[in-house]
Amino acid sequence: MRIKGFYLNDPLDSYCDLQDSLKKLNNQISKDPIRRQRQHELLIALIHQQNDLELMDAEAPSFDANGRNDQCDPALWLDRNRRVLSKYQALVSSCITLDALLDSEGFTE
Numbered sequence: 001m002r003i004k005g006f007y008l009n010d011p012l013d014s015y016c017d018l019q020d021s022l023k024k025l026n027n028q029i030s031k032d033p034i035r036r037q038r039q040h041e042l043l044i045a046l047i048h049q050q051n052d053l054e055l056m057d058a059e060a061p062s063f064d065a066n067g068r069n070d071q072c073d074p075a076l077w078l079d080r081n082r083r084v085l086s087k088y089q090a091l092v093s094s095c096i097t098l099d100a101l102l103d104s105e106g107f108t109e
Contacts, residue, residue, distance in 0.1 A: 035099060043095040050091075056084050 047053060061074040 035103070038102070039095050039099045042098050043091060046091050046095055053087070054084050056081050 057077060057080060061077050
């Protein structure tokens with residue numbers, strides 16, 4: 001069938017493809033809570049292994065009316081928070097990688 005320059009597949013094929021996609025989606029949705037819990041547990045385990053895990057500094061440097069900051073250098077504050085955030089991102093990436101490896105090996109609880 002041709003409509004405005006586009007060729008359409010057989011409607012039955014499209015329906016079957018849609019059903020297959022929905023089955024895969026339902027299967028993935030049912031696995032998501034288990035996977036999320038496993039990733040959470042992996043992340044907690046990785047955090048417990050860290051000796052020097054810092055928290056981000058929420059106190060942004062403040063400036064006076066003249067644009068001066070006597071407390072700390074804003075560039076140092078930003079750099080420190082960037083390094084802390086990078087460490088968090090590395091932990092999360094490691095957690096997701098470990099989870100994918102467990103999933104590919106067929107690990108079940």
